[in-house]
Amino acid sequence: MSQVGRRSKKSWRAILDAAYGPLEEGGYQSVTMGGIAARAGVGRQTLYRWWPSRAAVVFEAFLDKVNAGPFPAGGDFTASLRAYAHGFIDLYVKGAGGARLRELIGAAQTDPDLARALTEQWFEPRRAPVREALREAQRAGVVRADVDPDTALDLVFAPLHYRLLVSGQPLDAAYADTVVDLCLQALRVPGDRGPGAAHR
Amino acid sequence: MSQVGRRSKKSWRAILDAAYGPLEEGGYQSVTMGGIAARAGVGRQTLYRWWPSRAAVVFEAFLDKVNAGPFPAGGDFTASLRAYAHGFIDLYVKGAGGARLRELIGAAQTDPDLARALTEQWFEPRRAPVREALREAQRAGVVRADVDPDTALDLVFAPLHYRLLVSGQPLDAAYADTVVDLCLQALRVPGDRGPGAAHR
Amino acid sequence: MSQVGRRSKKSWRAILDAAYGPLEEGGYQSVTMGGIAARAGVGRQTLYRWWPSRAAVVFEAFLDKVNAGPFPAGGDFTASLRAYAHGFIDLYVKGAGGARLRELIGAAQTDPDLARALTEQWFEPRRAPVREALREAQRAGVVRADVDPDTALDLVFAPLHYRLLVSGQPLDAAYADTVVDLCLQALRVPGDRGPGAAHR
Amino acid sequence: MSQVGRRSKKSWRAILDAAYGPLEEGGYQSVTMGGIAARAGVGRQTLYRWWPSRAAVVFEAFLDKVNAGPFPAGGDFTASLRAYAHGFIDLYVKGAGGARLRELIGAAQTDPDLARALTEQWFEPRRAPVREALREAQRAGVVRADVDPDTALDLVFAPLHYRLLVSGQPLDAAYADTVVDLCLQALRVPGDRGPGAAHR
DNA sequence: TTTTAATCGAGACGGTACGTCATGTCTTTGT
DNA sequence: ACAAAGACATGACGTACCGTCTCGATTAAAA
Numbered sequence: 111m112s113q114v115g116r117r118s119k120k121s122w123r124a125i126l127d128a129a130y131g132p133l134e135e136g137g138y139q140s141v142t143m144g145g146i147a148a149r150a151g152v153g154r155q156t157l158y159r160w161w162p163s164r165a166a167v168v169f170e171a172f173l174d175k176v177n178a179g180p181f182p183a184g185g186d187f188t189a190s191l192r193a194y195a196h197g198f199i200d201l202y203v204k205g206a207g208g209a210r211l212r213e214l215i216g217a218a219q220t221d222p223d224l225a226r227a228l229t230e231q232w233f234e235p236r237r238a239p240v241r242e243a244l245r246e247a248q249r250a251g252v253v254r255a256d257v258d259p260d261t262a263l264d265l266v267f268a269p270l271h272y273r274l275l276v277s278g279q280p281l282d283a284a285y286a287d288t289v290v291d292l293c294l295q296a297l298r299v300p301g302d303r304g305p306g307a308a309h310r
Numbered sequence: 311m312s313q314v315g316r317r318s319k320k321s322w323r324a325i326l327d328a329a330y331g332p333l334e335e336g337g338y339q340s341v342t343m344g345g346i347a348a349r350a351g352v353g354r355q356t357l358y359r360w361w362p363s364r365a366a367v368v369f370e371a372f373l374d375k376v377n378a379g380p381f382p383a384g385g386d387f388t389a390s391l392r393a394y395a396h397g398f399i400d401l402y403v404k405g406a407g408g409a410r411l412r413e414l415i416g417a418a419q420t421d422p423d424l425a426r427a428l429t430e431q432w433f434e435p436r437r438a439p440v441r442e443a444l445r446e447a448q449r450a451g452v453v454r455a456d457v458d459p460d461t462a463l464d465l466v467f468a469p470l471h472y473r474l475l476v477s478g479q480p481l482d483a484a485y486a487d488t489v490v491d492l493c494l495q496a497l498r499v500p501g502d503r504g505p506g507a508a509h510r
Numbered sequence: 511m512s513q514v515g516r517r518s519k520k521s522w523r524a525i526l527d528a529a530y531g532p533l534e535e536g537g538y539q540s541v542t543m544g545g546i547a548a549r550a551g552v553g554r555q556t557l558y559r560w561w562p563s564r565a566a567v568v569f570e571a572f573l574d575k576v577n578a579g580p581f582p583a584g585g586d587f588t589a590s591l592r593a594y595a596h597g598f599i600d601l602y603v604k605g606a607g608g609a610r611l612r613e614l615i616g617a618a619q620t621d622p623d624l625a626r627a628l629t630e631q632w633f634e635p636r637r638a639p640v641r642e643a644l645r646e647a648q649r650a651g652v653v654r655a656d657v658d659p660d661t662a663l664d665l666v667f668a669p670l671h672y673r674l675l676v677s678g679q680p681l682d683a684a685y686a687d688t689v690v691d692l693c694l695q696a697l698r699v700p701g702d703r704g705p706g707a708a709h710r
Numbered sequence: 711m712s713q714v715g716r717r718s719k720k721s722w723r724a725i726l727d728a729a730y731g732p733l734e735e736g737g738y739q740s741v742t743m744g745g746i747a748a749r750a751g752v753g754r755q756t757l758y759r760w761w762p763s764r765a766a767v768v769f770e771a772f773l774d775k776v777n778a779g780p781f782p783a784g785g786d787f788t789a790s791l792r793a794y795a796h797g798f799i800d801l802y803v804k805g806a807g808g809a810r811l812r813e814l815i816g817a818a819q820t821d822p823d824l825a826r827a828l829t830e831q832w833f834e835p836r837r838a839p840v841r842e843a844l845r846e847a848q849r850a851g852v853v854r855a856d857v858d859p860d861t862a863l864d865l866v867f868a869p870l871h872y873r874l875l876v877s878g879q880p881l882d883a884a885y886a887d888t889v890v891d892l893c894l895q896a897l898r899v900p901g902d903r904g905p906g907a908a909h910r
Numbered sequence: 911t912t913t914t915a916a917t918c919g920a921g922a923c924g925g926t927a928c929g930t931c932a933t934g935t936c937t938t939t940g941t
Numbered sequence: 942a943c944a945a946a947g948a949c950a951t952g953a954c955g956t957a958c959c960g961t962c963t964c965g966a967t968t969a970a971a972a
Contacts, residue, residue: 121944139420142932153945158934215476216419219412220339229478260479261469261488265496268472269464276415276471278429279460288461296465296496316922316964342953353924358955518918539820542958553919558960615876616819619812620739629878660879661888664869665896669861671876672868676815678829679860688861696865696896716938716948742927753950758929 124150125157129171134206138213141168165217165224172214173231176207187247188294190240191266195286198270203281212274237263253297265293317360324350325357329371334406338413341368365417365424372414373431376407387447388494390440391466395486398470403481412474437463453497465493524550525557529571534606538613541568565617565624572614573631576607587647588694590640591666595686598670603681608674615675637663653697665693717760724750725757729771734806738813741768765817765824772814773831776807787847788894790840791866795886798870803881812874837863853897865893 128149132141143164147154161167185193202208211232218225241259248255253262269289273281328349332341343364347354361367385393402408411432418425441459448455453462469489473481528549532541543564547554561567585593602608611632618625641659648655653662669689673681728749732741743764747754761767785793802808811832818825841859848855853862869889873881 118944137420143934144932147945151945154933154947155935156944164933212419216416219416219475220337225478233477257488257492260477261485261492264469264472264477264489265465265492267477268468269461271476272464272468272471275419275475277433277460277464277467278425285461288457289464292457292461292465292496295498296492298495316920318923318963321923343955344953347924351924353922353926354954355925355956356923359922364954521918537820543960544958547919551919553917554921554959555961556918559917612819616816619816619875620737625878633877657888657892660877661869661885661892664872664877664889665865665892667877668868668872669864672864672871675819675875676871677833677860677864677867678825685861688857689864692857692861692865692896695898696892698895716946718937718948721949743929744927747950751950753948753952754928755930755951756949759948 121150121152121156122160125152125167126171126174128152129167130175133168133171133210137209138168138217143167162223163221165214165221166227169214169224169227169231172207172210176201176210185243187240187243187253188290190243191290191293192287194236194240195266195270195290196283199281199283199286202270202274208274215271215275237267251299253294254299257297262293262297265296266290321350321352321356322360325352325367326371326374328352329367330375333368333371333410333413337409338368338417343367362423363421365414365421366427368417369414369424369427369431372407372410376401376410385443387440387443387453388490390443391490391493392487394436394440395466395470395490396483399481399483399486402470402474408474415471415475437467451499453494454499457497462493462497465496466490521550521552521556522560525552525567526571526574528552529567530575533568533571533610533613537609538568538617543567562623563621565614565621566627569614569624569627569631572607572610576601576605576610585643587640587643587653588690590643591690591693592687594636594640595666595670595690596683599681599683599686602670602674612674615671637667651699653694654699657697662693662697665696666690721750721752721756722760725752725767726771726774728752729767730775733768733771733810737809738768738817743767762823763821765814765821766827769814769824769827769831772807772810776801776810785843787840787843787853788890790843791890791893792887794836794840795866795870795890796883799881799883799886802870802874808874815871815875837867851899853894854899857897862893862897865896866890 125146128146129141131149132145141164143154143157146152146167147157157167161170202211214224214228218228241263244253244259244262247253248259266289270281270286273279273285325346328346329341331349332345341364343354343357346352346367347357357367361370402411414424414428418428441463444453444459444462447453448459466489470481470486473479473485525546528546529541531549532545541564543557544554546552546567547557557567561570602611614624614628618628641663644653644659644662647653648659666689670681670686673679673685725746728746729741731749732745741764743757744754746752746767747757757767761770802811814824814828818828841863844853844859844862847853848859866889870881870886873879873885
């Protein structure tokens with residue numbers, strides 16, 4: 111999925127644009143290889159030369175448009191967590207990215223290649239800095255150290271995606287804040303007032 | 311999706327069987343309306359007469375096979391939560407249901423009708439008894455009453471589905487137990503040792 | 511095709527009407543058994559009970575509407591011939607019958623039952639009186655007696671149908687008159703001035 | 711219906727063969743687009759790409775097989791006429807072409823495109839040389855000049871097609887000869903012994 | 911008058927063919 | 942040489958009718 115060989119820069123741009131346009135207009139189902147090729151003024155073979163499947167093209171187009179950079183991830187664990195949660199709401203709920211990501215995750219359920227690409231190129235880059243901040247907090251003793259970091263992170267990451275993909279219940283900043291608070295509560299060092307205490 | 315008119319019981323059975331068979335063998339993608347009809351010895355129109363889409367047939371077949379009844383849901387909130395979590399692992403991870411449900415949820419991302427059907431006929435019936443137990447616990451004062459029940463439930467429900475659908479990380483009984491414990495910790499009444507304390 | 515058994519007069523009427531209506535609106539192709547039944551407020555089985563095929567229903571509806579009676583056929587051979595020719599033009603070209611008959615003859619090319627019904631119930635009743643007049647003329651010696659009557663009649667009958675079905679060239683009263691004249695010329699007793707002489 | 715674009719010669723041959731085979735075996739009704747495609751080892755879309763309808767494919771297959779060339783058409787009007795009449799009998803009655811042409815003309819009654827194609831590519835090429843011979847004879851004064859050539863030709867062409875399509879009466883060489891003789895009689899210059907006199 | 915059996919409408923059923931769409935591969939053509 | 946254009950085989954889609962088959966409801970003759 112990366113640019114190699116004699117791949118023409120111009121065609122590459124045209125293809126990604128041609129793939130993302132219909133994605134926003136008609137959704138994932140409306141994007142077809144033939145349609146992308148025609149829109150991009152490109153032979154169909156060119157698509158198959160560089161991408162293994164429709165999902166791959168669409169995902170790269172999605173990355174290209176949406177990947178302005180991972181969510182801001184500085185400071186301590188609590189800040190990281192809040193930043194992630196608010197970034198999630200901004201991108202997926204307020205922005206147009208949510209519908210696209212939903213469809214891509216949907217397609218990934220029957221497309222292992224896409225699933226792997228999503229994990230490696232989308233989820234993990236966003237998860238890693240928060241995980242690092244968590245480990246730092248664990249080392250500093252401000253959150254429980256006896257919980258696997260990935261499990262702990264799921265307490266915040268999972269509810270956000272769950273409402274997006276599964277439950278369909280409201281997904282907004284208030285929910286994100288609540289979830290973060292509950293997570294911090296769960297990770298509180300026993301006997302302490304908790305890592306988020308100072309912020310309230 | 312319910313039996314109305316003079317729908318033939320025999321055909322209905324044959325269709326659901328014919329839809330679920332290939333589902334296990336080749337996955338959701340390999341199930342086609344024509345294939346179901348042929349396997350069931352049924353006219354194609356009969357499928358379209360009673361179901362609006364492939365997803366609807368497959369979902370009904372899934373319900374028919376897997377819906378042996380919701381997860382056991384008796385007792386107090388903690389027991390309910392553990393029962394749900396273990397039921398989830400048993401059905402989705404140890405059993406064959408997980409792959410099917412993943413594909414259905416995937417399809418639901420681009421099929422609002424299926425999404426609604428999943429929520430109403432699958433998720434909500436399993437969520438409701440646990441929610442009720444939670445409300446009871448809130449009234450009894452053993453868990454925090456200042457948290458929206460659905461948000462609280464998400465702390466357990468979401469991570470399970472998240473690992474199934476999104477992260478691909480290990481999903482086993484140990485993880486389920488940890489998640490339940492963290493949830494109880496988060497919902498602990500401040501100053502109390504928490505509802506799950508006696509169990510540890 | 512005749513009314514027998516418990517056949518309901520009311521349904522029979524409704525069916526013939528329901529069959530002829532769409533015939534005029536959308537042509538033979540647009541008439542379907544299901545459509546007729548629905549329009550007539552009749553069960554589909556009722557149609558199949560009384561008619562063997564769509565063609566049979568349509569033909570009976572055609573007869574019912576158009577069969578106001580054969581063309582007038584009195585007098586001598588010349589008058590008979592002219593009467594037939596003008597009747598043909600009036601019904602098939604000026605009236606709406608031509609399009610219907612064309613379609614029925616078209617269907618008859620692949621439907622022997624319809625072909626037989628057309629011959630027996632439509633063509634022959636119109637041909638017979640003219641043939642009889644011809645035989646009379648042959649006995650009276652005013653037209654050649656050494657020509658098979660059916661062959662002789664074809665000289666007029668055939669060109670009219672030919673233009674309707676095959677050549678698509680103009681088919682009007684002038685053409686009909688010319689054809690009749692040429693036929694009379696061909697059948698003239700050698701040495702005589704011909705049977706049509708007195709009329710010119 | 712003509713070969714344009716990059717139409718594959720091989721597929722084109724296979725399709726015409728595949729269309730004509732079932733035509734002879736089961737008649738026009740038994741020929742289906744799907745059947746042709748399967749027999750020809752060709753995608754269904756390829757048929758729809760190049761032909762607008764089943765009738766068009768079948769007609770082209772008919773032309774391809776039967777169109778060994780128009781009926782021989784040399785010499786004077788009388789010879790032309792006899793040649794046409796005998797060619798008609800040979801091809802349509804003795805050969806297998808008659809059944810095919812009947813069905814095609816039948817289909818043409820509800821298919822204007824096919825009707826036009828039949829006229830332009832089948833009937834007119836056969837009619838034109840005889841018409842030319844007739845005009846020559848009219849100029850030479852051996853047949854009546856006061857009759858429209860097309861009307862005159864109908865005296866022979868029409869009866870042959872009429873018996874084929876409509877009346878179902880015997881259609882053989884004797885009938886053809888009689889019809890030709892009667893036509894020549896009808897077209898005889900008044901007072902003359904007729905153009906065919908020398909041949910008898 | 912009541913029973914009873916044929917006939918009706920309605921429409922589900924297993925099928926066949928339709929014409930369209932998208933797929934992924936292969937071929938031609940122009941640059 | 943490469944890439945656009947697009948033809949190709951494949952196969953699923955959803956629709957339209959077909960002719961057969963149950964259903965109850967109606968209805969008209971037989972009891």
